[in-house]
Amino acid sequence: MKIKFLFFFILVVLLVGCHQQPTISKAQKEKSLTSYVNPFIGTGGHGHTYPGATLPFGMMQLSPDTRLDGWDGCSGYHYSDSEIYGFSHTHLSGTGVSDYGDILLMPTNKVIFNNGADGKEGYKSKFSHEQEVAAPGYYKVFLEDTNINIELTVAERSGIHKYTFPEKEKQVLIVDLEHRDEVLDAKLTVDSNTEISGYRHSKAWATNQQLFFTIQFSKPFTKVTFLKDKKEGKQVKAAFEFDENTGNTIELAVAISPVDVNGAKKNLQQEIAGKTFEQVKKNAQQVWEQQLEKIVVEDASNDNKVNFYTAMYHTMIAPNLYQDVDGRYRGMDLKVHETNDFQYYTVFSLWDTYRATHPLYTLIEQERTNDFINTFLAKYDEGGIMPIWDLAGCYTGCMIGYHAVPVIADAYMKGIRNYDTSKAFEAMKHSAVQDKLGLESYKKYGFIPVEKESESVSKTLEYAYDDWTIARMAKALENEEDYKTYIKRAQNYKNVFDPQSQFMRGRFRNTWFTPFDPYEVNFNYTEANSWQYSFYVPQDISGFIKLLGGKKQLETNLDKLFTANDSTSGRHQVDITGLIGQYAHGNEPSHHMAYLYNFVNKPHKTQERIRQILTEQYTNTPDGISGNEDCGQMSAWYIFSSLGFYPVTPASNQYIIGNPLFKKTTIYLENGKDFTVVAHHLSTENTYIEKVLLNGKLLDRTFIHHQEIIEGGVLEFFMTNTPSEWGTKEGQEPVTSIDEYEIVPAPFIAKGDIAFKGSTKLTLENVDKEATIYYALNEGNFLKYTTPIQVSEKGTLQVYAEKNGNKSATITTDLYKIDPNVTIDLQTTYANQYNAGGKNALIDGVLGANDFRTGTWQGYFDTDLVAVVDLGKEKWLEYIQVNFLEDQRSWIFLPTEIEYLISSDGKTYTTLTKTKLHTTEPRENVSIEKVGYAFKGKTARYVKVIAKKLGNLPEWHLGYKHDGKSWLFVDEIQIR
CATH class of the missing domain: 2.60.40 (Immunoglobulin-like)
Incomplete structure (x- = not known):
């Protein structure tokens, strides 16, 4: 009897266990995942993506060029355009600065070297989206002006153009090496009647990009004509003519190299030599299919799957391979290096991608993450420092922080360590001990004063996070001394927190920068205002909560953030898009904020905002990304968030739970295991989490650990239509906290x-x-x-x-x-963001420095300066001087005319001098113009200064095409 009862008990336990841990099948694809990718997403609006053919992390990006310059021409293509200039072989995805667009090829029906951008006859052609196709590894378009059909496909370092001309019509190929950015030097060599080669060295964002190429024609050309008979120099263009009686299809096999022409030829030989267009295209599609299969989703919404797999596609476009098949590459010293130990890459948009893109790679691209870090260390050896934003062997000097550091720390903490870890730690610390970009002040004071460095608040906050990741790695390496140093520096965010306003603010001469408007976009922040940086303390959210006065205050501040007025003041910043209140999803500093509600035990508010962002900010349309795609970061946010979790603090090994978008998702890991996420009862109404199971057990916390994913398993969400109590109890929230070596903030x-x-x-x-x-x-x-x-x-x-x-x-x-007797009457209005301390700034004795962003200059936008200084009584005067700043790249020009006048009664003025300046002459350097006037001496009480603005920018200036207006920057009216 006892045996029967025991058997019955075991059976019940097993049945109950089976009920609690149901067998969850993996997500299965219904059809080819590449069919869900829409490369046109992001090509409209301000997404700055391109639709052409490329392979995952490949060197070549073979895509049409429809726009030559401008903010929305950064990728070379914009969906609103209707004309194609040609097809070039390098493009940037989702960036905010133009570069690349190398080696333009354009088939046409006549020998013509003008591209037509000037409105005159040219080789450009109209096209329509109705006759345009884009898919992973493939692009097709019909040129309406010449009736030529174009097809493009690629391998990693090479590609094939396929042109189908109208029968019996003239066949001409234009090779334009002048196209796009400034040419430093170029050369085109005719190797035979079926092969050409050469190089193009150019300057834009990358100050010395060196690219070499080889091109093989499927049939011989009959004639070649060079522009001005030049085969090398800065204006190299050639027209190749083909016999129209030998078939109407021409294929061009093209390979590129950062090293030399021989490298390009080896790349072509190994990758596509002897292969047909269809073979290369099929291989490209297979490669992309394998890449996309790393995460498989199941969902009833086709648009959701299109958004997801397009996001996957965008995270796999960059960084780009920058190494030939023989292992040679061009390093940061612009010398040729060689290694077969790892693959070498370029295009690291680290200020964007350290947040979610690189953490995504730690899940689905672990081996490539090792290559990325080995690349960082190689760049450290070659150029003297790890990159912040590198491009084609050049440091661009763009963006802030030293964000190669958290990429390494995050990987190291997750056990990804196939690199020299000692050297990596050395390189991390080396980045943090420099004296440039405000670091000298940061190390000395624990913050960056406004007057010492531009974007001081953002830099202080991001340096503090980077330092925390160094501390994390130091702790793991059992290096207590470095841990102590960097965990202290990780608390420097406290020095830019204003307890009265509860915002992160600039410290100007150890006062708070005033007047303060959290909506104002100014030089204290990077592509943002105070709203958008005042929640950036991912490394010590507990400490941040303490500064605010408790969890309730952080919740209140977050509520205010999402419901604030959705407009900004101050400088126009094109990057600030996708506004929900003052949350700006179109730019990276906001990306973690919706998840912060979890830290105050209000996960339902995170769930509400995440669902809103997922469904409103991403659409299956050309303008379906709310801001610059930024080399994968906008897409990585979508991927993580749609899975149901997000890395708020890379290097913490925690993912904060949000709100799953799909009914089932499976991540196929490189270790052979898989992790499946299931959302039960998911619908448009059921957007709240009722409970969560991890491997069949109730998860009583609102975060999961990296290792829990890597070990494989099942995460189950049970959805409902009302907020639940899940995650609301103390102790169920995620925590990031600095509990050792507490610093004392500076008064x-x-x-x-x-x-x-x-x-x-x-x-x-x-x-x-x-x-x-x-x-x-x-x-x-x-x-x-x-x-x-x-x-x-x-x-x-x-x-x-x-x-x-x-x-x-x-x-x-x-x-x-x-001088208490001296007053100033400003009869024109300065910009608040450049107030230099307020109304007395021009008579306070403080002189401006060379950098306009340091807050010591008073700025007037498209406005004359008219100022009257009252000396309090009549005085004997002999000299007047006013200083003006010139920084033409920043739209700051000298006045066209300066007039000094004096008066005894403040009503009747006598002109002392009028000085005209050569304002519109192009000048590269930043300089201070001291406009002084010495005279024999006169008695006066009032001195009037009139400085005439330039107004419209000159035609040669980049801002001219955008109807740009000039700034006047002035400081200190000196009267003796």
Whole structure:
């Protein structure tokens, strides 16, 4: 009897167990995954993608060029265009700066070298989207003006053009090496009547891009004509004519190399020699199918699957292979190197991609992640530092942070370590100890003062996160000394947090930058305003919550973020798009914010916002991406978020749970295991999570670990139509917290003027209310601060704070006394973002530096400067000087005319001098023009300065095509 009962009990347990852990099948594809990819998504709006043929992470991007320049011409193609200039072999995907577009080929029916951009007859042709096809590894279009059908396909470093001409009509191929960016040097060599080769060295974003090529024709040309008979130089174009009686189809096999022509020929020989167009196309499609199969989704919505697989496609376009088949590549020193130990890449848009794209690669591209890191270390050896944004062997000097660092730390913490880890750690620290880009101040003060470096708030915040990832790796390497150093630096975000406004703000001469408007886009932030950077503390969200005053305050601030007015003030910033309140999904600093509700135990609010973003900001249309695609980051956000989780803090090994979009998804891992995500009861109404099971067990936390995915298994979401209690209890939330080596933030001047008349009272405060503040005037002894400091003379103020024996940095501020009798009447209006300290900025004794972004210049946009200085009484005058900044690349021009006038009564003025300046002459360098006028001496009380704006930018300036207007930057009216 007991045996029967025991058997019955075991059976019940097994049945219950089977019920609790149902067998979940893997997601299966219904048809070819490449059929879901729509390469036209992102080619409209501001997505800046291209529709042409490329392979995953390939060197060649063979695509049509419909636009030669401009913000929305960065990829060379925009969906709103109706004319094609030709087909070039390199393109950037989703970036914000134009480059590439190398080696343009265009079939036509006459010998003509003008591209037609000037409105005159040219080789460009009209086309329509109705006769255009794009798919992974393949592109097709019909040229209406010449009735030529174009097909393109690619291998990794090579590709094939297939042109079908009308029968018995003239067949001409234009090879244009001048197309697109500035040519430094080019050469075209005719090797035979079926083969040409050459090179193109150019300058744009990459200051010295060297590209070599070879082209083989499927039939011999009968005649070649060179523009101006030049085969090399800066204007190399050639027209090749073919016999129309020998067939109406021509195929061109093209290969490129960053090394030399021989490299290009080897690439062609190994990849496509002897293969037909259809063979190369079929292989390209197979390669893409295998890539896309790394994640398989099941869903009833075709548009959702199109958005997903197009996003997968976009994350696999860059970085780009930058190495020939023989292992040679061109390094950051522009010398030729060789390795067969790893594949070498370029196009690392790291400010964007460290957030989600590279974390995605740690799941589905682990071996390639090793190659990426080995590439970073090679670039470190070749160029002296790891890249921030590299392109074709060049440092572009673009964007902020040192974000190769978190890519390495994230991979290392996840066990991806097929590289020299000691060298990697050395290179990480090397990036952090430089003195450029504000780092000198950052290391000294724990933040970057506004007057020392532009974009100071964003740089401080992003450096602090990067430093945390160094600390994480130091801890893993059992290096306590480096851990201590960098975990302290990871807390520097506290130094730019203003406790009164609860925003991250610039510290200008140790005061808060004023007047402050969180909606204002200004030089304190990178492509953003204070709203869009004030939640960026992914490494210490617990510490951030403490600064705010608790979880409820962070929740409130997030609610305000998503419901704020959806317009910005200040500078027009084209990157700020996809606004939901002040959350800007079209730009990367906002990407983690919707997930922060999980950290305050309000996961249902994360679920609401994630579903909103997934369904509203991504559509199956050409403008279906709300901002620049940015080499995969916009798409990586979609991939992670649609799976149901997101890496808010790369290198933490946590993924924060959001809201799954698909009924079933399976990630096929490189270790042979798979991880399946299932959403039960999912519908348009059931958008909230009721409960979650991980491998059949209830998951009582709102995050999962990287290792839980890598080990394989099943994550089940049970969806409902109302918010549930899941994840709302204390302890169920994700946590990032810095609990050791707490720093003492530096005190700031909360009230009072550093440039004053008569006297001022300076009130000091600290973010940490428990810290004791000390101060010293004019390098005297330090005193404990208890009450506001009365200051009546010019001098210096030094401050620091101390707590539990730990001291903050010491901050020194120069104090300026303005002659109390002198006043200024600004009769024209300056831009608030360039106020230089306010209405007295031009008479406060503080001179502007060479960088306009440091806040020491007063800026006037498309406005004359008219200012009257009242000296308080009549004085004997002999000299007047005003300083102006010239930085033409930033649209800052000198005035066309400067007039100095004087008056005794403020009504009747006498002109002393009018000076005309050569404003429109192009100049590369930034300079300060000191416009002084010495005269024999006159008595006057009032001095008027009139500086006439340039207004419309000159025709040679990049901004001219955008109806650009000029800025006047002025500082310090000096009267003696």
